[in-house]
Amino acid sequence: MPSNTLHDDYPWTSPDLPLVVSAPMMKITMGRLAVSVSANGGIGFLAGGFDLSSLLQNLSEAAEYAKSTNVPLHDGLLPIGVGVQNWGSSLPLLIEALEAHPVAAVWFFAPKHLCDFLDWAKSIRQLTHDRTKIWVQVGTVAEAMEVAKTTKPDVLIVQGSDSGGHGLAQRASLLTLLPEVRDAFDQEGIDIPVLAAGGIMDGRGAAAALALGADGVCLGTRFLACQEAVIAKGYQDEVLRVTDGGTSTVATTIYDVVRGIHGWPQAYIGRGVANRTYLDAVYGGMGDAENVELYNEAIKMGDAGWGPEGRMTAYAGTGIGLAREVLPAGDIVKSVQQEAIQVLQKSASRYDKR
Amino acid sequence: MPSNTLHDDYPWTSPDLPLVVSAPMMKITMGRLAVSVSANGGIGFLAGGFDLSSLLQNLSEAAEYAKSTNVPLHDGLLPIGVGVQNWGSSLPLLIEALEAHPVAAVWFFAPKHLCDFLDWAKSIRQLTHDRTKIWVQVGTVAEAMEVAKTTKPDVLIVQGSDSGGHGLAQRASLLTLLPEVRDAFDQEGIDIPVLAAGGIMDGRGAAAALALGADGVCLGTRFLACQEAVIAKGYQDEVLRVTDGGTSTVATTIYDVVRGIHGWPQAYIGRGVANRTYLDAVYGGMGDAENVELYNEAIKMGDAGWGPEGRMTAYAGTGIGLAREVLPAGDIVKSVQQEAIQVLQKSASRYDKR
Structure with missing residues (x-):
């Protein structure tokens, strides 16, 4: 040992x-x-x-x-x-x-x-x-x-x-x-x-x-x-609110895209709470340009930019419910x-x- | 308790x-x-x-x-x-x-x-x-x-x-x-x-x-x-051979497709060793019909149908290396x-x- x-x-x-x-x-x-x-x-x-x-x-x-x-x-x-x-x-x-x-x-x-x-x-x-x-x-x-x-x-x-x-x-x-x-x-x-x-x-x-x-x-x-x-209060509140991280969080590259972070090596993804950014990209067929624009709008909302219908990224692991x-x-x-x-x-x- | x-x-x-x-x-x-x-x-x-x-x-x-x-x-x-x-x-x-x-x-x-x-x-x-x-x-x-x-x-x-x-x-x-x-x-x-x-x-x-x-x-x-x-010897040998299950196994629906199993509820996938069936479908752009045909050919190979370049399904979890x-x-x-x-x-x- x-x-x-x-x-x-x-x-x-x-x-x-x-x-x-x-x-x-x-x-x-x-x-x-x-x-x-x-x-x-x-x-x-x-x-x-x-x-x-x-x-x-x-x-x-x-x-x-x-x-x-x-x-x-x-x-x-x-x-x-x-x-x-x-x-x-x-x-x-x-x-x-x-x-x-x-x-x-x-x-x-x-x-x-x-x-x-x-x-x-x-x-x-x-x-x-x-x-x-x-x-x-x-x-x-x-x-x-x-x-x-x-x-x-x-x-x-x-x-x-x-x-x-x-x-x-x-x-x-x-x-x-x-x-x-x-x-x-x-x-x-x-x-x-x-x-x-x-x-x-x-x-x-x-x-x-x-x-x-x-x-x-x-x-x-x-x-x-x-x-x-x-950490923004909106983000921290999201950490306290969200449960059942196996379904409520997702591993994706879309949060890097909207945040304008482009250099991650290809093998990497980021796990965060599934939000509008993700749902629009994966299920709504929204293009990156529109998603980036909506993300940049959401930044102006401050803490209200997070939440079930939010667009601000809340990176977190599957243990978020704990x-x-x-x-x-x-x-x-x-x-x-x-x-x-x-x-x-x-x-x-x-x-x-x- | x-x-x-x-x-x-x-x-x-x-x-x-x-x-x-x-x-x-x-x-x-x-x-x-x-x-x-x-x-x-x-x-x-x-x-x-x-x-x-x-x-x-x-x-x-x-x-x-x-x-x-x-x-x-x-x-x-x-x-x-x-x-x-x-x-x-x-x-x-x-x-x-x-x-x-x-x-x-x-x-x-x-x-x-x-x-x-x-x-x-x-x-x-x-x-x-x-x-x-x-x-x-x-x-x-x-x-x-x-x-x-x-x-x-x-x-x-x-x-x-x-x-x-x-x-x-x-x-x-x-x-x-x-x-x-x-x-x-x-x-x-x-x-x-x-x-x-x-x-x-x-x-x-x-x-x-x-x-x-x-x-x-x-x-x-x-x-x-x-x-x-x-279990077929080819499958069991695969279980003994494969290591590092986080990368060597994949969660996918393609193995159901080639095996002709269609009724699984949508939320389910199956984890198995990544093989030719999977690689051709995901990285090679192969259509389902051709993949099914090749799978059916592979069945005739018996135990030789499994292996790194095989097409037979070896369902297994990420712990396969243990x-x-x-x-x-x-x-x-x-x-x-x-x-x-x-x-x-x-x-x-x-x-x-x-």
Whole structure:
């Protein structure tokens, strides 16, 4: 088990508790959320997205917030991570930001080619003398094996099909993907810690991921309903309202189209709440130009642009129905850890008599 | 917890072990497999499919096999279940078969309308004075609630998106679907046992499902690789060969088209290994007529009709990469039970020091 190494690298986390990570979500998980998660024993990620031109500013604000709340540096590093969507990001901008504010980890996702990770990992490792850890998120067993053998990340994140926002169009859920990756690693003697992402909303999902072989869990959608999320009220209300995410969310490229985001590699789609934009495109035969125009009109409506008949995008995973109240990010971390342990102990004790 | 009731209804199962069920798979899970599963402490289901004209004969053979292997009746019932695809099945044929060979449970799936279950449940319950239990498989929280309040089944099976063969095109995996159904039931005071299906291949998946709130687990794809499966060698070899099911399997209707099966309700698709039939239809622009013709030619090839360039359908779930050896069905039941308990106890003990 590589899990002790994992906690050694992030000494503010406890090896006696499941590792809980807040996943980077573009424009939503910024400094306050990331620092709050780490201040409560998790690992918080600030989202860089695909445009890193404001990353230096965002990291400065995160550092400021950490200082103002007495969250210390560890080994000279801000105890949070930064997430980047490699396909559109600038490595020089990342390095510039990390020179000013080195962080504990950088989370790679969605490169044009998997081999692109090599240069990124090398530059970051050189910059902080291997102190900043490289995390890579993948969506298939084949990707996991290739990344493990080439980039050799410090942490591999396996993203299952329930995840919100972007992911591979073709993939399994964590139920089968995670144990198959774990077996492949074991067979090849690869001891990179594996974290689970996609569909984990509470301690039950975390317990399930641990049973499937994960060394820790990453939550995205659950943190849409937290106090520190930088999220429009209309969007957050949608997260609280919507249930039955298997039918109420859809995996599609239409939300990228109306938002004017064109660079995602072809294999990726984004999961969000099915709304008018989607229904008009898929069932109404509406062309992209008209849909874009209507989307741009909807932006002017503010929070009223979301909702059952809305057009504003609410990216979220299939677990959206399990996000029922807005909590402080730190409370989410702690409740997921405690519930996961309770669930495992209760499930195990049921068969103790044997 | 309704789990004790569950074991009371199937007294050859042990309340000290996780309940393991072999899911009905059309033409594959017949009497020998179903009886072997039940003889080893699970609950085996004989698949009726959508055409029940040979069910009486198949049940007679199951009864014969049970007798020859000293598997006793319980309360006058054969200790197995029968699965039916309601959309195409004949209730009179089912009743005729059950009159001759009453069984412990009937598993409903895929009706034209959910309310169709009512007559089916009533007729079966009358026939055996409530001894034959009604199991219903659903794919969304909404379906679970409607069925629970109308049909009031004895067991509800929640089918997640990783499942092989047919299921709803739009649904979540068990990771989010199962806890949301469980919460909805708890909130409404519904105490119907909930079983998990879709993506469970071994004790890790079973442990995960139990942590997510399941009272037991159903395995389909895993039993494709068992000695008692009625399955072509070409198909079974495919199950052993294929890995990385998130990308190597696809959810589609094209396999129904080439097999000449036309009655599935619109919301359903079937997951199977991506093969020439699929690639030609989706990427090659091949019309249905030509694809059907090529499929019918491939049938003549026997086992060679399967494989990477084959055209024969290999329905399977995303967990196909975790089916690595052909075992006796009873050994699968026992290993899933034992591994699930070990996984839960090991996962729980990791946090014992708290």
